[in-house]
Amino acid sequence: IPTHYEKDVSSILIPHGVIMDRVNKLARLIVDESNGPLVVCCILKGGHQYFADLVNVIKKLTTKSGNSVPLSLEFIRVKSYHNDQSTGEVKVSLTEDECKEFKGKNLLIVEDIIDTGATMVKLLEKLRQYEPSSIKVTSLLIKKTDRSNGYIPDYVGFAIPDAFVVGYALDYNEYFRDLDHICVISEHGKERYANP
Template sequence: PSHYDKDLESILIPHGVIMDRVEKLARLIVNDCKGPLVICCILKGGHQYFADLVNVIKKLTTKDGHSIPLSLEFIRVKSYHNDASSGDVRISLTEEECQEFKGKNILIVEDIIDTGSTMVKLLKRLEQYQPSSIRVTSLLIKKTPKSNGYIPDYVGFAIPDAFVVGYALDYNEYFRDLDHICVISEHGKQAYAQ
């Protein structure tokens, strides 16, 4: 029960299931990781997955014998208005911040790959700064005919072609404060349309 009850169609992925999956993804990522890692959060949607993932990675890299120094970076990327991408992907990165990527192993942490255009544009931009490697993890990937075919290295869940919110995913900035990943209802879309 929450202030969003009428605005949601269903719970797609309960919070506990997300947390179990995050733990497994963290193990896969750490096992593949050889040197210092720059973990890069894609704001705003990626912030909750990033926070939970980094928490597990931190534990694994101090207790399980993998000694991996971590640094954390944050990039603001936005293209959505209502339930559709504007096609105009805005990336907030200063030249100074970009210099941090040179020669580093980067892990990008994203909430969802929908059409894939955000990630393809972001990767093109980051590759200009000559990192030594870039890997991408996305908690969700949507099965949609609008996909450009991009598939990240580490995926949490493949989901059906519906607009999902919660666990930091939004609809016009609302619903980020839900713990579960849910499908928005028609009522919800109308209530928060812009």
């Protein structure tokens, strides 16, 4: 833990090395089950680290099946959180022109976490209107919470308990993205970086 965050996290939930092992396995699984080119969609900002590491593995990967897939990369900005609460209002930054490009393509959505599931359900509703030939979703984390709408992605890294987690690009009011491990934020951290 960098010294600037020492008091702001209460524990390391998933160390960076464990994340990377899981990313390697997920990449293999995704490539094995793909047929044809993939449009890999990074859900900004939280998805950027998982996306970068996943793409990096996929592009170097030769699987047992000998399967290998050409990738194109897309970036979608989606936001709904303020402090540790979902606002319920999901903003998706995609122009009409960008959406039209998805027609007939195989999309792989890369997200950091499914919490309530509201973000992913809203995003998928929007993307389906543009008739991609398939949509698969991978999320590094899924939270076990009674606030969940029941959405489960196709490829999941880890199921985690109902705590507010940060690091590996997951933020609390934009802080902690610069932390390698996935950690539980402390009360000290919540107070220090709270927004009005």
